[in-house]
Amino acid sequence: MDNIIEIIGAVVTLIGSIFLFLGSLGLVRMPDVYNRIQTGTKATTLGAMLSLLGIGIMHFDWYGKIIVLIIFILVSNPISSHVLAGAAYYMGIPLTKRSVVDKLSKNIVLTVKKEETSDQENNKK
Amino acid sequence: MVNLILYIALGFIGLAVTLTLIRFIKGNTSVDRVIALDVMTISSIALIGLISHFTGRVIYMDIALVYGLLSFTAVIIIARYFEKGL
Numbered sequence: 001m002d003n004i005i006e007i008i009g010a011v012v013t014l015i016g017s018i019f020l021f022l023g024s025l026g027l028v029r030m031p032d033v034y035n036r037i038q039t040g041t042k043a044t045t046l047g048a049m050l051s052l053l054g055i056g057i058m059h060f061d062w063y064g065k066i067i068v069l070i071i072f073i074l075v076s077n078p079i080s081s082h083v084l085a086g087a088a089y090y091m092g093i094p095l096t097k098r099s100v101v102d103k104l105s106k107n108i109v110l111t112v113k114k115e116e117t118s119d120q121e122n123n124k125k
Numbered sequence: 126m127v128n129l130i131l132y133i134a135l136g137f138i139g140l141a142v143t144l145t146l147i148r149f150i151k152g153n154t155s156v157d158r159v160i161a162l163d164v165m166t167i168s169s170i171a172l173i174g175l176i177s178h179f180t181g182r183v184i185y186m187d188i189a190l191v192y193g194l195l196s197f198t199a200v201i202i203i204a205r206y207f208e209k210g211l
Contacts, residue, residue: 003127010130013175017134017141020168024141027148027164033156036148040160044167051134051171055178058127065186066174072193073167080163080200087207088156 009057016050019043032096033088041081048073135175141168159203166196 023043030036049070056066095102142165149161170189177185205211 006127007130010127010134014130014134014137016171017137020141020171021137021144024144024148024164024168027161028144033154033160036157036160040164044164048167048171051138052174055174058178062183062186065183065190069170069186069190069193072190073170076193076197077163077167080197080204083201083204084156084159084163087204088154090208091154091156093154093156 006058009054011054012057013051013054016047016052016054019047019050021047023047031098033093034085034095037081037085037088041077045073045077131175131178135172138168138172138175142172156207159200163196163200166192 020043023040026039026043027036030039052066052070052073056063089104145161145165145168149158149165152158152161170193173185173189173192177183177189202211
């Protein structure tokens, strides 16, 4: 019975490591910074969570620390990818030519124009 | 049987870290390098978990937690620096 549980945990760990491998493969092959952020964060989050979950299945005593680690990865990884994507857009790194829509560009241009006009008005006053 | 599956998983994670290193060296922009560092750290957390299974010590999980905290803080601070906010 213990053997079956250990084999289940090992298979879950193997699935997680395959997700990690696919995420890093996408990191090499994707054409754009934003696509790399996408594939490098979401696949990696799932892969690390599955790997730790498999180890938690194999060792039942360790579940406290493993649950803390899984929740930490689940919370912190999307935040870092979001902040990085915002920083990359602010730096002016161009999108790939195959991208269809870019709704953020209008907002950024509008806000910059508004600030410029308000500054000019203040200078006139 | 269990050890064979876990060694295959170890090989996959090592391959993932190696592929990420290619992007880390080649990366066109600096944001690419930061993403590669992030992915490498998350892969290393899974790797530390596997090492903790092989040696049978729980204390390595704490090391993985501190490693993840440091990586998260580093990525946030570097992104803040890219936005000229620091």
